[in-house]
Amino acid sequence: RGGCEVQSIVALNDVTSTLNLCFCPFMACFISLSEGPTINLGFGGAFFNVVSPKCLEYILRENFENYEKGKLSRSFQELMGQDFAFTTDGDLWKFHRKITVALLNRKTVQHGVSVLHDKLLAVEKLIDDEAGGIFDFQKMAYELIMETFVKIGFGLDLNGMGNKNNSSFAQALDELQSLIHQRFDDFFWEIKQRFAIGKREQRIKVLTKVIDKFAEEIIQAVKDQEKMDRPDMVSRYLEYCKSQKQPTPTGRQLRNFVIGFVFAGRDSTSAALTWALYETTKHPHVAARIRQEVNTVSHDRSLTLEMIQSMPYLHATIMESLRLHPSAPENFRFAIKDDILPDGTKIPARSLVMYSINTINHNDNVWEDPELFRPERFFGEKEPSPFSFATFNGGPRTCPGKSLALMELKMSLAFLLRRYDFEDATGHDGDYQWTTVMSMRGGFAVRAKRVEEAS
Numbered sequence: 001r002g003g004c005e006v007q008s009i010v011a012l013n014d015v016t017s018t019l020n021l022c023f024c025p026f027m028a029c030f031i032s033l034s035e036g037p038t039i040n041l042g043f044g045g046a047f048f049n050v051v052s053p054k055c056l057e058y059i060l061r062e063n064f065e066n067y068e069k070g071k072l073s074r075s076f077q078e079l080m081g082q083d084f085a086f087t088t089d090g091d092l093w094k095f096h097r098k099i100t101v102a103l104l105n106r107k108t109v110q111h112g113v114s115v116l117h118d119k120l121l122a123v124e125k126l127i128d129d130e131a132g133g134i135f136d137f138q139k140m141a142y143e144l145i146m147e148t149f150v151k152i153g154f155g156l157d158l159n160g161m162g163n164k165n166n167s168s169f170a171q172a173l174d175e176l177q178s179l180i181h182q183r184f185d186d187f188f189w190e191i192k193q194r195f196a197i198g199k200r201e202q203r204i205k206v207l208t209k210v211i212d213k214f215a216e217e218i219i220q221a222v223k224d225q226e227k228m229d230r231p232d233m234v235s236r237y238l239e240y241c242k243s244q245k246q247p248t249p250t251g252r253q254l255r256n257f258v259i260g261f262v263f264a265g266r267d268s269t270s271a272a273l274t275w276a277l278y279e280t281t282k283h284p285h286v287a288a289r290i291r292q293e294v295n296t297v298s299h300d301r302s303l304t305l306e307m308i309q310s311m312p313y314l315h316a317t318i319m320e321s322l323r324l325h326p327s328a329p330e331n332f333r334f335a336i337k338d339d340i341l342p343d344g345t346k347i348p349a350r351s352l353v354m355y356s357i358n359t360i361n362h363n364d365n366v367w368e369d370p371e372l373f374r375p376e377r378f379f380g381e382k383e384p385s386p387f388s389f390a391t392f393n394g395g396p397r398t399c400p401g402k403s404l405a406l407m408e409l410k411m412s413l414a415f416l417l418r419r420y421d422f423e424d425a426t427g428h429d430g431d432y433q434w435t436t437v438m439s440m441r442g443g444f445a446v447r448a449k450r451v452e453e454a455s
Contacts, residue, residue: 048347050355053366055341057387059333059353061395067353069093070334071190076180076436084260085400099240100400103153103233109404112152113305116408119148120415122161127420127448134425136443137277142170142270145408149265152404153233154258156221172210173263177435179204215255218262233261268327269405271439275325276318276413278444279373281424286375287417290314291451294414308410316378318409319389324373326391327437329358357390358438420448 050056059067068089076087085096123144127135143161150156160170179200183189192201222234237257241249249257280287293311294303301307308314332354339347347353362370366388367377378384386394392402399405416422425445433441 053388067333137446138274138443141273145270146266169214172207176207181435215258267437276321316375319378320375322391326357423447
């Protein structure tokens, strides 16, 4: 390309095509070879897709203050409101970020190990009850992580695993995400949202009431528990606001706090666990090696945080699965002022800058044989840059729940593969369900046999 200026791609003349590009690593990588690592998507210089780790680092870290979430984050307000760490900017974001980091500290992760172990024992019983029959592991994973996170964060047992009559919230949350995701294809979603125009926005209002009811029940249950072994997240949130001499959070703010944490804690980790198991069914030698590593380290004892942190191949497998299947496949920022990226691309003020995590994680300029599942690429190596392995984001907005998520993923996979051989019951083609997270389309039907029975 002789110069640095990025050319418009005239074929991409609508938002749907633009977003399809962001979600398609093959198309974006192919176009970036001819158009450069930052693609102007044909909106008069106002819409860009970044697939270069160098440019991504500049946006997320080096010039962080110039790029904000902006108004597009309001499309998620039914999930997390407009006053939560994942949807805010500036001083409000800094305030909520401090709370989030404080709540998801090492003590929380350590406490989560015992909670998750108890929940995994319940999963073990459910799998045994299937007696070799087919079941949806993705559904089970969502229930497991949901139960675990609510117990870790709020000290409450939902007792919903395997209970078909106790899934109204989960179903509402899943449907709500799908409908919110449709807003990205609609130029007029803000108007429709404000006046509840159309079936989609009307349905969102109905689902939001289900979500609100769940949050209210959580908050009330926490208030009703006068004695707890440890402070829950709601109490710690209120105490933090008081210590910072901030106004007492309103009922709506508490609701957003609860749902924001539940959504962030459930969906990304559940999807990631499902993809990790999927990859081990496709690569049984990987499952066998993990099982050997777990048995060598644990000696038939219950897993501890120290144990799972001393299993390098397990860690490498999780990382490779997260590279191939990032739970959040894309993200965005708005430029506050005119800027120039390291590759020379001019970014006008108020431009929407998309960055496709999925594309970066599959970029053959960054990764050798990027479509191959090869845990060895992470085995014994220093953790890659968060701007070339972008699953957890990078810079000041790095995922605050990374340590908790990795603990849940590694412990769950170790626990399950130690006990069972899993088989993909229908030969899933690996197709995605595109919402705010990247889950498996149609779920993941599996059979499970006890290791001693399988051998």
